[in-house]
Amino acid sequence: MKHKKATISDIARTINVSSITVSRALRGEDGVSKELRDKIIFKAKALGYKKSKNNVNILILHEKTNLQDNPNFNFTLQCIETNLQNRNAEYSIEFVSKDKQNQKELPYKLLKGNYFDGILFIGRFNEDYINFLKSKVKCQVSYANYSPSLDCDTVRFDAANVTYKQCIYLLDNGHRRIGFIGNLSTYILGEKVLGMKAAMNKYKLQINKEFFIDNKADDFNKKLLKILTLEDRPTAIICQGDLTALKVIKLLHENNIKVPEDVSIIGKGNQEVASISIPALTTIDINIEYSCNSAIDLLMKRINDSEKPYENITINGFLIERDSVKKLTKGEYA
Incomplete structure (x- = not known):
């Protein structure tokens, strides 16, 4: 007989806190003390709690200073957001300037201590910056950017x-x-x-x-x-x-x-x-919509198997x- 999988509500009930508090603790977000966070994580492991494949938090980083300059870039963001919403995933979108990349400054959300399961880079981010953030968030996908030395999952146009x-x-x-x-x-x-x-x-x-x-x-x-x-x-x-x-x-x-x-x-x-x-x-x-879906699929695949080989997916176009x-x-x- 199969046992019912433990849920966030189960964890909250056993230690008498709200489900929101448990969710924040498991995501590493602000608003939960270290002592309570450790207690929640310990109880989650004891109950055999496993995160749902769709219960993820994604950080989307881009380097466009003015989204209105490129209508296709706006459409790209729209497709990515729609895909994540359909998966019931949480996400944050943040602009990172070239200066911040060169100085290796953390994105604001990471600087504030928020937890993310994966990062989606949109555009030509510095390779050193991508590697720098890998120490903070291991699961990454680079979209519309590629170089032979980039050790990261990528989705790009052929x-x-x-x-x-x-x-x-x-x-x-x-x-x-x-x-x-x-x-x-x-x-x-x-x-x-x-x-x-x-x-x-x-x-x-x-x-x-x-x-x-x-x-x-x-x-x-x-x-x-x-x-x-x-x-x-x-x-x-x-x-x-x-x-x-x-x-x-x-x-x-x-x-x-x-x-x-x-x-x-x-x-x-x-x-x-x-x-x-x-x-x-x-x-x-x-094929922007298809390529965006491919990028999210690849990121979810990486989150579920962080040790798999890196993949480079190229998308063809049509006249x-x-x-x-x-x-x-x-x-x-x-």
Whole structure:
């Protein structure tokens, strides 16, 4: 005959305290003395209490200073919150600046002594900071961030797959001279180049690195306009994200360069604004909702088995065809 599992209410009743007090003690939260906390933990073990898989508290850390700058980031937070709410999990969301990361300052919630079962990092956190917090919270997942030396579970978008799909779509539409605009100083650039090379190889073509422009460069506008005046100018440009693509379209419009008549543009992210821009932006949808669910699944998996090997989950995207890419005739790209 199976014994009934001990509950928080059972623990509270045996030592004559409230269920809320027991819950706080088991989570390591403020408001419970050390003596009472030790007593509650001892009684919980004696009764064979085991935490429910869904009875967890998650700390969500992000580094975005202004969430309104990136609609997809807002959607990411919404998906993560919805997933945790559906699991009846508790969570806190906190911004951690680069300065705090560099100085290895604890997040406010941890500094106040709150207990968390796991941390979800959103964005490009410093690797040293992630490792620093591992001594405080062992179970971690990094979302939308990756480096080969990062010893942590990760969920990220497959940069090589995304760029391959962007490039092969342009090639299939007759484009042969293809440029790229994005941050050229990140590790992930190598994966993007790999995706472009795979696509170009199918057409027995090579990448022209002269058509690569760093969107962080001070002279970005000047460089872009200059390559578009070349005799063998690119007929299409891959942008690292939708916002970059829309900024490029605006710059070209201000300089009487038409999209897609003069040059085609393709983005990544499928942000809402991409569908209402002029022209509407062809882009790659990166499956944000699915990736968020995967991140929470992976974190719960880590919490339930903290000694398992680290996993790196990559999510593919899919093409959203709109109006910013022109189909060239053979005479136009020959």
